[in-house]
Amino acid sequence: MKETVEEQQDFVKDITKMSDDFDRWYTDVVRKAELADWSGVRGMMVVRPYGWAMWEAITRAFDDMIKESGHENWAFPLLIPRSYLMKEAEHVEGFAPEVAWVTRAGGDMEELEEPLAVRPTSETIIGALIKRYIQSHRDLPKLTNQWNSVVRWEMRSRLFLRSREFWWQEGHTFHASGQEAMEEAQLILGYYRSIAEDWLAVPVLSGKKTPAETFPGAVYTLTVEGLMRDGLALQMGTSHYFGQNFARAYDISFSNKDNERELCYSTSWGISTRLVGAIVMAHGDDSGLLVPPKVAPVQVVVVPIFRDDASRTKVEGFIDGWTRELKAAGIRHRVDWRDERPGDKYAHWELKGVPLRLNVGARDVDAGQVELVDRLSRERRAVPAAGIAARLQDELAAFQTRLFERAQKYLSDNTFELSTLDEVIAHFRERAGFVWAPWCGDAECEAKIKADTGGVTIRTIDSDEKASGKCLVCGKPAKYRVALAKAY
Numbered sequence: 001m002k003e004t005v006e007e008q009q010d011f012v013k014d015i016t017k018m019s020d021d022f023d024r025w026y027t028d029v030v031r032k033a034e035l036a037d038w039s040g041v042r043g044m045m046v047v048r049p050y051g052w053a054m055w056e057a058i059t060r061a062f063d064d065m066i067k068e069s070g071h072e073n074w075a076f077p078l079l080i081p082r083s084y085l086m087k088e089a090e091h092v093e094g095f096a097p098e099v100a101w102v103t104r105a106g107g108d109m110e111e112l113e114e115p116l117a118v119r120p121t122s123e124t125i126i127g128a129l130i131k132r133y134i135q136s137h138r139d140l141p142k143l144t145n146q147w148n149s150v151v152r153w154e155m156r157s158r159l160f161l162r163s164r165e166f167w168w169q170e171g172h173t174f175h176a177s178g179q180e181a182m183e184e185a186q187l188i189l190g191y192y193r194s195i196a197e198d199w200l201a202v203p204v205l206s207g208k209k210t211p212a213e214t215f216p217g218a219v220y221t222l223t224v225e226g227l228m229r230d231g232l233a234l235q236m237g238t239s240h241y242f243g244q245n246f247a248r249a250y251d252i253s254f255s256n257k258d259n260e261r262e263l264c265y266s267t268s269w270g271i272s273t274r275l276v277g278a279i280v281m282a283h284g285d286d287s288g289l290l291v292p293p294k295v296a297p298v299q300v301v302v303v304p305i306f307r308d309d310a311s312r313t314k315v316e317g318f319i320d321g322w323t324r325e326l327k328a329a330g331i332r333h334r335v336d337w338r339d340e341r342p343g344d345k346y347a348h349w350e351l352k353g354v355p356l357r358l359n360v361g362a363r364d365v366d367a368g369q370v371e372l373v374d375r376l377s378r379e380r381r382a383v384p385a386a387g388i389a390a391r392l393q394d395e396l397a398a399f400q401t402r403l404f405e406r407a408q409k410y411l412s413d414n415t416f417e418l419s420t421l422d423e424v425i426a427h428f429r430e431r432a433g434f435v436w437a438p439w440c441g442d443a444e445c446e447a448k449i450k451a452d453t454g455g456v457t458i459r460t461i462d463s464d465e466k467a468s469g470k471c472l473v474c475g476k477p478a479k480y481r482v483a484l485a486k487a488y
């Protein structure tokens with residue numbers, strides 16, 4: 001058994017070892033597994049079909065969730081007039097350093113009367129226009145979403161995690177009461193947790209951000225945060241409650257049941273192609289990707305093994321016999337007939353993280369079976385061809401569960417509880433992960449944590465457990481229990 005494992009790990013070459021250099025390992029995997037690439041435009045990426053197919057699986061899952069609860073998709077312009085952008089002061093201040101502008105257009109490159117921002121997010125243009133569609137309480141709630149890409153002029157780029165253009169969904173909802181809008185923000189947070197945990201097999205911490213980490217213009221921000229295999233946290237989705245802030249800035253009001261004008265309450269929320277990066281960093285290993293079956297573009301790959309035309313015909317007839325069943329069962333599969341050696345094909349699909357591989361040779365045909373190899377355990381098992389579709393469905397479901405459990409164990413093995421800043425500084429000098437600690441709620445103490453640890457931030461406030469003890473920085477009674485981490 002041991003020998004098999006070593007042989008298997010050796011299939012994939014030319015990837016930096018994760019333990020040697022995580023950043024290079026990440027870039028190697030993203031590019032060699034053909035998820036994404038840099039383009040001719042600095043900081044902007046090309047998402048390749050294999051990476052896009054994962055994003056599509058996420059979009060389908062999330063789109064189903066929001067449709068189920070009555071949300072509708074629509075589309076707003078890519079460009080936003082400067083005057084729209086300038087109305088919500090905090091929002092403008094937050095986004096100003098990252099906005100790209102269109103100032104000239106046409107054959108003579110004539111200067112535009114008003115510069116147009118390439119949307120960094122669409123609160124401002126939706127805020128400026130939504131009042132057309134909201135007059136009375138009968139028009140509420142307005143539950144909307146758009147799938148698009150946005151541009152943020154980042155100075156440092158990283159495929160999927162930080163690129164000047166990324167793809168996402170932005171939900172924008174408008175409500176007659178604050179209570180209802182807060183429930184909406186919470187509902188979406190639950191969806192994001194489900195996308196992370198049930199679909200991507202990444203367990204998350206979820207809760208409120210501190211005021212310093214809140215989205216510009218929001219009353220509060222809710223977040224889901226996962227732990228990557230280098231021990232750094234990744235923000236995987238955020239849901240914002242705006243209260244009446246945007247409604248006040250953009251004059252979005254409605255006549256209530258007593259026929260009085262009242263400002264709306266609103267929310268916005270988003271997940272992005274960064275989640276494809278999360279799949280890589282939360283599950284990958286030295287051989288490459290490990291894709292959760294629910295979002296895997298290829299769930300099962302079949303590798304035929306033959307010596308000559310006669311054995312090829314025999315193997316092909318056998319495979320054709322049951323791949324129809326796989327199709328009927330909705331299993332995303334591919335038979336790899338490329339003109340390559342089996343060992344190279346194994347390496348190719350291991351790198352791409354396909355959960356299950358079936359090796360089929362002439363001897364397997366005689367025995368009426370296939371050899372099943374699992375990307376996670378790397379075990380090889382003989383599986384009868386009879387009833388194979390049902391068997392593979394079970395195997396895929398079990399794979400999804402095992403992947404989640406492995407990630408959950410990693411999360412709990414890398415979550416700690418500390419009570420003083422000195423302990424926290426010492427901890428992050430040696431290792432990473434999440435550290436729970438008590439905090440008084442003061443921004444100065446939060447800033448000191450970040451400064452003294454070289455960038456550790458409060459990722460989320462515990463929504464379940466009350467704080468006990470004293471603030472890790474100032475020693476005053478703690479108000480919150482918070483999760484600290486270094487983050488992407």
Ligand SMILES: [Zn+2]
Pocket residue numbers: 439440441442445471472473474475476
């Ligand atoms: Zn304090």
